[in-house]
Amino acid sequence: MSDNAIFPGDKIASIEEYEAGYNTFDDGDMVRAATVGQKDINKTTRTVSINHPKMLSIPKDGDIIIGTVVAVMSSMIAVSIDYINGKPTTSKVECICGTRNLRIRNVALVNDIVTLKILSHLNGTIHAGISEPELGVLFTKCRKCGGKVVTMRDAIKCTDCSWIDERKLSSNFGKSDFFNLRD
Numbered sequence: 001m002s003d004n005a006i007f008p009g010d011k012i013a014s015i016e017e018y019e020a021g022y023n024t025f026d027d028g029d030m031v032r033a034a035t036v037g038q039k040d041i042n043k044t045t046r047t048v049s050i051n052h053p054k055m056l057s058i059p060k061d062g063d064i065i066i067g068t069v070v071a072v073m074s075s076m077i078a079v080s081i082d083y084i085n086g087k088p089t090t091s092k093v094e095c096i097c098g099t100r101n102l103r104i105r106n107v108a109l110v111n112d113i114v115t116l117k118i119l120s121h122l123n124g125t126i127h128a129g130i131s132e133p134e135l136g137v138l139f140t141k142c143r144k145c146g147g148k149v150v151t152m153r154d155a156i157k158c159t160d161c162s163w164i165d166e167r168k169l170s171s172n173f174g175k176s177d178f179f180n181l182r183d
């Protein structure tokens, strides 16, 4: 966080100048911060808000994220976001990604590392897509033995037990520098 960090209770504006926005309250005289964060003044609406660090790490539509698969369901996967546009985030925001239309047996497994594109925010849920070539699994293991896998045409093969499986692989699969994709 930068030097203009605000702490709860800090005076951020006079109520004659600005109305209380997000994460603020007005004490009858001053607008004060209700949370830790950074001041965000909107001169058009004449409101002042505090951007909480967690709000800053929610991805926007079109952002590319890298995250860890935390759940695999029949028609979607849930992913805990670790990087937004190449920048690390610690807030553990989750997104979901539909997998029904992919016709792949195991799109991704729990604990796989995947890269997704954020598509939309609906009812508080962040939806992401995986269909573009550079999107998909960046790191996975053998489903049978946990061994290392290598690509074999459209499939993956375990170097330990030779189990052949499928994933929706990213075109960057197997590249070690995937954490700097966007930089």
Ligand SMILES: [Zn+2]
Binding pocket: 142, 143, 144, 145, 146, 147, 158, 159, 160, 161, 162, 163
């Ligand atoms: Zn194996």
